[in-house]
Amino acid sequence: MQPKTQLTSLKPYQPGKPIEEVKKEFGLSKIVKLASNENPYGCSPLAKKAIEDELNSLHLYPDGYAAGIREKVADYIGVGQDEIIFGNGSDEIVQILCRAYLSAGTSTVMPAPTFPQYRHNAVIEGAEIREISLVDGDHDLESMLGAIDESTKIVWLCNPNNPTGTYITKDDFDAFMKKVPRDVLVVSDEAYFEYVGAEDYPDTVPFLNEYENLIILRTFSKAYGLASLRIGYGLANASVIQAIEPAREPFNTSRIAQAAALAAIDDQDFIADCRKKNNEGLKQYYDFCEEHSLFYYPSETNFILININGDSDEVFMHLLRHGYIVRSGSALGFPGFIRITVGSSEENKEILSLLAVYLKTQNVSR
Numbered sequence: 001m002q003p004k005t006q007l008t009s010l011k012p013y014q015p016g017k018p019i020e021e022v023k024k025e026f027g028l029s030k031i032v033k034l035a036s037n038e039n040p041y042g043c044s045p046l047a048k049k050a051i052e053d054e055l056n057s058l059h060l061y062p063d064g065y066a067a068g069i070r071e072k073v074a075d076y077i078g079v080g081q082d083e084i085i086f087g088n089g090s091d092e093i094v095q096i097l098c099r100a101y102l103s104a105g106t107s108t109v110m111p112a113p114t115f116p117q118y119r120h121n122a123v124i125e126g127a128e129i130r131e132i133s134l135v136d137g138d139h140d141l142e143s144m145l146g147a148i149d150e151s152t153k154i155v156w157l158c159n160p161n162n163p164t165g166t167y168i169t170k171d172d173f174d175a176f177m178k179k180v181p182r183d184v185l186v187v188s189d190e191a192y193f194e195y196v197g198a199e200d201y202p203d204t205v206p207f208l209n210e211y212e213n214l215i216i217l218r219t220f221s222k223a224y225g226l227a228s229l230r231i232g233y234g235l236a237n238a239s240v241i242q243a244i245e246p247a248r249e250p251f252n253t254s255r256i257a258q259a260a261a262l263a264a265i266d267d268q269d270f271i272a273d274c275r276k277k278n279n280e281g282l283k284q285y286y287d288f289c290e291e292h293s294l295f296y297y298p299s300e301t302n303f304i305l306i307n308i309n310g311d312s313d314e315v316f317m318h319l320l321r322h323g324y325i326v327r328s329g330s331a332l333g334f335p336g337f338i339r340i341t342v343g344s345s346e347e348n349k350e351i352l353s354l355l356a357v358y359l360k361t362q363n364v365s366r
């Protein structure tokens, strides 16, 4: 049996190497995974408590409408309850949008390199993919506008961008929205929203009042530390939400995920604390890069993309043998770079001393 031909061109998503596998392979007892931008401090204790409280209801289907968390997010963000869609991670919202808008004969515009799921899902729907190269790590918004035509249904912005950690400013976002045709959906994927510190990063929510063709994606997987539960959401005008709802599975987010996310929003002290520690962690990496004259992209996220002036896969293996899982840039469109999730201060220190050892052996061998 042959699947749709476009599936044959795709590889399944390559996740960060699983901890258990690495332990066995290298005979290590301690493994630190800094490959998937998970929160090194876990999640709020309030979320854990909320999960315990759900344990007697596991036999019941979840609320497909997700009323509790819906009301909470609507209040917290300041949008209407009919302006939210929940997904099994924001990944699923990417999939829903592609199912809803893309098919053969349509096109979609995205930066490259960026988060791979936009392309992946668009390929499955048979749409034409228009990838516009980043310029100095930033979205080339002018060229992205230039790539839009009558066939274009969705334009993807990853803000901040994965894997560079760079961001689109408010002014640039504003100018971009003004120029995009109103019948083209703009997706602002803000998976790292809670980590951003830049003053000129856009608050996109008020733009929803002006633009019916905007959807904002956020998630509980990153700063909120609930990646395993799979819950994220999209914010858009009620007309857009209504239009895409039929493409959503009826019980796509679990009771546990809904309850944990609801409780997690109430613990903004936890988020603020994680943001502060993350900034201190980024500083450790910046200082190291300056000291060793390594190029890096200043990051508004909880990861950093560093040019290690060597073979990324070799550095990846060097760190792996010592129990640290990171991402090789070669799989992310940045050969010669590695992407490291910011860990605890101790973990960062250890990674950086392992990198220093690698750099020293490089210099010796040259």
Ligand SMILES: *Cc1c(COP(=O)(O)O)cnc(C)c1O
Pocket: 037, 088, 089, 090, 091, 092, 115, 158, 161, 162, 189, 191, 218, 219, 220, 221, 222, 227, 230, 231, 232
């Ligand atoms: C991690 C990530 C996501 C996916 O998050 P989930 O909510 O866990 O599906 C989406 N977009 C970007 C840019 C990410 O880095």
